[in-house]
Amino acid sequence: METNSELLDKENLTRVIGEYPTEPGNQSPGPYLLLSGGIHGNEPSGVLAIQRVFRKLRKVKPSLKGKIVGVAGNIVALKKGVRLIDQDLNRVCTLANEQQLKSGELPDFHEASEFRELMLIIEKLENEAHNRAFHFMDLHTTSSNTAPYISVNCSESSFDFAKQMPLPVVKGIEKYIPGHFDHYQTLKGHIGFTMEAGQHDDPKSADYHEAAIWMVLVNAGMLEKSAIPYEDYYQLLDNASPTNENFEVIYRQEISEDHYFRMDPGYANFTKINQGQRLATLDGETIVSRAQGRVFLPLYQTQGSDGFFIVKQA
Ligand SMILES: [Zn+2]
Numbered sequence: 001m002e003t004n005s006e007l008l009d010k011e012n013l014t015r016v017i018g019e020y021p022t023e024p025g026n027q028s029p030g031p032y033l034l035l036s037g038g039i040h041g042n043e044p045s046g047v048l049a050i051q052r053v054f055r056k057l058r059k060v061k062p063s064l065k066g067k068i069v070g071v072a073g074n075i076v077a078l079k080k081g082v083r084l085i086d087q088d089l090n091r092v093c094t095l096a097n098e099q100q101l102k103s104g105e106l107p108d109f110h111e112a113s114e115f116r117e118l119m120l121i122i123e124k125l126e127n128e129a130h131n132r133a134f135h136f137m138d139l140h141t142t143s144s145n146t147a148p149y150i151s152v153n154c155s156e157s158s159f160d161f162a163k164q165m166p167l168p169v170v171k172g173i174e175k176y177i178p179g180h181f182d183h184y185q186t187l188k189g190h191i192g193f194t195m196e197a198g199q200h201d202d203p204k205s206a207d208y209h210e211a212a213i214w215m216v217l218v219n220a221g222m223l224e225k226s227a228i229p230y231e232d233y234y235q236l237l238d239n240a241s242p243t244n245e246n247f248e249v250i251y252r253q254e255i256s257e258d259h260y261f262r263m264d265p266g267y268a269n270f271t272k273i274n275q276g277q278r279l280a281t282l283d284g285e286t287i288v289s290r291a292q293g294r295v296f297l298p299l300y301q302t303q304g305s306d307g308f309f310i311v312k313q314a
Pocket residue numbers: 039040043090140141
């Protein structure tokens with residue numbers, strides 16, 4: 001089976017992957033939904049899933065309330081198959097950078113221009129949507145084999161929206177990692193979340209992303225449940241995740257530069273831990289858990305500034 005990056009048609013990749021309904025005249029009143037994939041260029045799964053959804057929408061032509069728009073994130077990085085060019089696009093979507101870009105300045109890193117184009121699309125859709133609900137879903141994957149989960153900012157309406165999905169939901173990462181694309185859209189008052197679907201190149205990741213998109217269209221009140229095999233999508237996601245509980249981030253193990261971090265073997269996302277349990281070493285010193293909870297995003301690569309997070313039930 002082909003990997004996700006082999007399946008991605010890099011030559012013909014454009015910023016706007018699709019819009020539905022295609023003609024503005026065919027639009028009936030309803031919410032707006034912005035789908036984004038490939039904010040990290042080595043994560044083609046979201047783009048593939050968005051392409052599949054638009055292909056099916058154009059073929060089946062279901063009646064849809066509102067409008068759905070799909071965009072590709074870091075286009076240059078996607079074409080090269082790399083995570084980023086100069087800076088992590090999922091860290092530079094800040095209001096400060098927005099301000100600078102709006103004043104006509106272009107910061108001298110590549111991702112500034114990617115963020116600028118995304119920003120302008122959001123602005124245009126905001127104007128179109130007026131006071132209609134504006135939802136978003138940002139699609140990601142992980143380097144290791146991880147069960148799908150949702151990350152959501154500390155916004156009551158986004159948390160409620162995310163909780164409808166049969167996946168574990170983790171809220172509050174923006175306190176530790178600001179400037180992600182989800183964070184930017186949350187600050188703009190939009191309702192949505194980030195979905196991590198699994199390993200970057202695993203074809204299952206694109207299936208999970210696609211299932212989640214269809215479910216979100218129903219949950220947002222844009223599509224009738226009967227228009228899609230909703231229960232199949234629900235089961236697919238439900239079976240893929242170890243838990244459906246909701247969590248909140250309570251701790252981040254920071255690794256500053258020049259420090260040697262090593263996670264103990266055997267931890268995965270949502271592994272249960274006790275207070276005082278040994279988790280890792282930092283420069284040879286043992287690190288134990290400060291609280292009872294679950295491990296989140298344990299770092300088993302050499303690079304990164306977050307060793308692990310601890311989440312507790314929300
Ligand atoms: Zn990502």
